[in-house]
Amino acid sequence: MKRFTWLLLFACLLFIGTFFLAITQGAADISLQTIKEAFFGFDYQNQLHQVLRNIRLPRVLASFLVGSCFAVTGAIMQGITKNPLADGGLLGVNSGAAVGLAIAFILFPTIQPSQAALFSFLGAFIATAFLFLLTKYARLGMSPTGLILAGVALSSFFSAISQTLSLQFDLNQDLAFWFIGGAANVTWAQLRFVTPIYVLAILLTLGMGKSLNLLSLGDDTVIALGKHPQGIRGAALLVVVVLAGMAVSLVGPVSFIGLMVPHVTRGLVGKNYQLILPLTIIGGGTLVMAADLVGRLINPPFETPFGAILALIGVPFLLIKIRREQG
Amino acid sequence: MKKKVIIVSFVLIAAFLASVMIGKTFLSFRVLLDMLQGIASSSQVLTLFSFRLPRACLALIAGLAFGFSGFALQGVTRNELADASILGINNGAGLFVIVYLGFYAQGSYLLPLVGVIGGLSAALLVYFIAYKYRQLLSMERVILAGIAVNAGLAAGTLLLTVQLSKDRYSFVTSWLSGAIWGTSWTQIISLLPWVILLAGALFWTVPLLNLLGFGEEQAISLGVSLTRLRTWFLLLAVGLAASTVGFTGNLAFVGLLAPHIAKGIVGKESRTACVLSGMIGSILVLASDTIGRLILTSGEIPAGIIISLVGAPYFLYLLIRQKAQ
16 A cells, blocks of 8 residues: 555656646747746737647647546456456447547537537447447357457447548548547647546546456355446446547547556556556556657657557557467 | 359359449440440540459459468468458558558559568568467467557558658558559559469468368378478468558458358368359459449448458457357
């Protein structure tokens, strides 16, 4: 427990450090002095103040937000499926949300953040439902490999659908802009809509640590303790759908965060979800903030999508994991 | 048996004809006959010989190559879920092809070679990741490694393309979704020798594929080196898929579906099944290319997308059934 407190403290420090780096570095360098001025004496004439408030800040906040969403979704899915390779991106939940987003674009050409989020929740929901029907119908249960293969097939199915839709309705430009831009295009309006849902979902998640710990003991034990395993799973999946859908509606489908972050935190604090979840939230957010920052700095003023950077870290990670898992 | 093969051949011919006839301007059967006699209008001749026919031929060849490649891969790995796209071979070839086209030349004669080098590198990478000293190669590990390598290659391709111009970017995205873009006769001529050579070699050695099913001891007692045999078939499979991928885009699931359907028709692994697998591959690619042209009022849907819409659910079905057994 003491170790956990130190780790949490360290994670917070890391977060604060990355946060300041992320808002100061970029195509325009902003000094700490200017940041102080921009917050406490905002000057409409000052270009740097404008950049900071209207471009940098929403972007950095959004990258933290989606990072923690994706990371926590991974942790929860790993808890429910008891499968260390589960991740919203690899399992197709994110591409399901993307289909929802494409449909929202078709129905509402001038799209509102609330509509985008709603439809991507729906998409994520359908994908998750599919996934769990599949694991259910495979009577012997799914091995980690089986689940990942199902995820690959599901995500290629869903991305085929969203590509067809975007070609049919000429959305290619809009969607590509949405997905490639990463956190750069997130506006205050979107954040304002999403933040209350985010806070609620994260609070729910933090309250769920104990139940997830119970699930790892097996269904019989849970029932013997007077709890409902299916109820716990249902609630956890609901949170997954909301978090994944929300994150995708902001930055598009991104993989590997949900795989890497929970794994590292589990290595640090053990199997207790009450400790894993808070660390995963901060860790995931910080990781994506850092990836977004790196994407800005590699080749300025051009942007490199942080999804690609994360994949480049995530792939070797997955490979190492495969070698370990398979003994 | 013979009857079934004849039926499949008829379907193939029908698919080819449909692919030639259907499009923005419809070329009826009569027009095609007119052309044989040399009395069709010049615009019709142009449409047929410069656009439709090369594209249909490429789809035919590509489908055949993917069908053969999938047949060999599934035979070697003894796993019905194996496919060049899932093992990362297609994306490896694609990355090399894109680098080659983006930074060097437009020439198409070297393209199959570039693709093969890329595909082989990806396959080797997968092999080394899955390989463990003094252990049998576990197929589960191979498939997982393939998925990971695939994701890495896709990310690498994306990173590269962001640095490229906008046209290149849209080319790469349509490549990734499996749009058949190579539609000139020179491209077909530069691809054809590879496919004939590799497919011929595979056809010749198909009976040996059955030996792989016997297991280590029996094979050794028969005096066959399993490792050498596996390497041979893997090389053929990689070569077939990788040389083609440069011209067609990433056509996932063809190599998965075709051998299944073929084995469903004739029952077991044999030369007939192998040929059928190639023919069915061609039918799949031709049909999905044609359907992709039909669905949209303007523009077209890449063939790869259509195949994924059918192939992915089928893959899931196989997965469930495999586990339930």
